[in-house]
Amino acid sequence: MNSNVNKIELSGIRKFSNKVAKIQGAISLTLGQPDFPVPKRIKEAMIEALEQGKTTYTSNAGLEQLRIEISKYLGSFGIEYDKDEICVTAGGSEALFTVFTTLIDRGEKVLIPTPAYPAYENCVKLVGGEVVNYKLNEDFSLNIGLLENAVKDSGSRYLLLSFPTNPTGAILEEKQLSELKELILKYDLTVITDEMYSALCYDEYHSIGQVKELKDRVIFIGGFSKIFSMTGLRLGYFCLNKGLMDDFMKVHQYNVSCATSISQYGAYVGLRECLNDVEYMKSQFIKRRDYVYNRLMDMGFEVELPKGAFYIFPSIKKFNLSSEEFCELLLEKKKVACVPGSAFGQGGEGFMRISYCYSTEELEKALDLIEEFINELEK
Incomplete structure (x- = not known):
């Protein structure tokens, strides 16, 4: 085995995405896969x-x-x-x-x-x-x-x-x-x-x-x-x-x-x-971004407003759990999958990544469940 292979790990993004398939009714906010069809x-x-x-x-x-x-x-x-x-x-x-x-x-x-x-x-x-x-x-x-x-x-x-x-x-x-x-x-x-x-x-x-x-x-x-x-x-x-x-x-x-x-x-x-299709998709992502950002702010998360892509990266430091522990519990208790910030290197610890390239309906359900989860954590 090439010794360099031993220096790397499987993707933390895929790790949580793959878990969703094994949990009936789980909602995934893990992958960067737009829900729009190919033009x-x-x-x-x-x-x-x-x-x-x-x-x-x-x-x-x-x-x-x-x-x-x-x-x-x-x-x-x-x-x-x-x-x-x-x-x-x-x-x-x-x-x-x-x-x-x-x-x-x-x-x-x-x-x-x-x-x-x-x-x-x-x-x-x-x-x-x-x-x-x-x-x-x-x-x-x-x-x-x-x-x-x-x-x-x-x-x-x-x-x-x-x-x-x-x-x-x-x-x-x-x-x-x-x-x-x-x-x-x-x-x-x-x-x-x-x-x-x-x-x-x-x-x-x-x-x-x-x-x-x-x-x-x-x-x-x-x-x-x-x-x-x-x-x-x-x-x-x-x-x-x-x-x-x-x-x-x-x-x-x-x-x-x-x-x-x-x-x-x-x-x-x-x-x-098809560049008009791209502009339409971008307009929808902006609406979803604003919705997710405002919901997270209302829940009390510390979070920066994204200015591009379709991810948002709220801090979870106040919950005194590692990012992996937080995301594991969220998946176990509420069947919502997000990616631990640690999957993105040392600077990501204390955060989680939410992909908002999913439908508005899925985002609403997932954020309702995230809100329930943190309310239970804070009791």
Whole structure:
């Protein structure tokens, strides 16, 4: 067994999601799976691709017409990559793993925020790298001072960013861009920015990928799982300077050869014809966010208002239980599954993650039960 495998654990998100299936009548608020259907035109495009026999390999980098559309889409946000600087992958997860495998030598240090999506730390460990966590502000926004301290103390050359953020819904603020730019230049950093939730930013969207002077230092990761509610169709992408693409393509090529052909045809049509569907979905997520946030505030939780993605991360510290104990009890007593904050690293302990990409009816039922649960705990 590869010794690096022993350094990682199964996903804490999946751990609680899998428990729900074994409990009759349980409500899950665990997964980041939008409850909206895949847009109709995407489904039609995929069926057409099947009927026309478009089920063979595509180029390793993905369909040229899809890469052109991704380039146009990112360009609308001021992020400039041409089609030859884009590689289509089997989901954002493959993009992450390909990037870390290509970049990180054994023992090299990677700066990763805490709390954060658990795949970041585990991918780094799997390729033999060393994780260095940097802390965030109390509202989970980026703290440039704390980040600089982590850079200086660790000597790391690699920085992971992720906005909007899973599990907190924090975003990158405009005022932080210039400071972040100077920090990256000062310490000669390479940045991996995971922006899977960029289409679900509820305030103005800002990205380090928009800073043109940093293009040679930034690797941008995106995808279609969340934007088009097509999580099981496994389609993502990474973007980077054209001169580096051949080395990254080696890892991608030997890993998956290419992303699924019919998913690529669907995403191509999605970018051309279905962005209105995305705006509708986002409007509904904002309503759900506001409902969940207000309910949690009324219950007395300390909680930040998310500004993107579809997660909220209330503090449970006042209950004097670990996040795992709290979520285990909630599932046992009320049949509601949320994810313990500890699943997202050291900085997540004392919190739980609620996904509000479920229906309003499910959210109402779940929050009623959470309210009953904490009232019983406080007696």
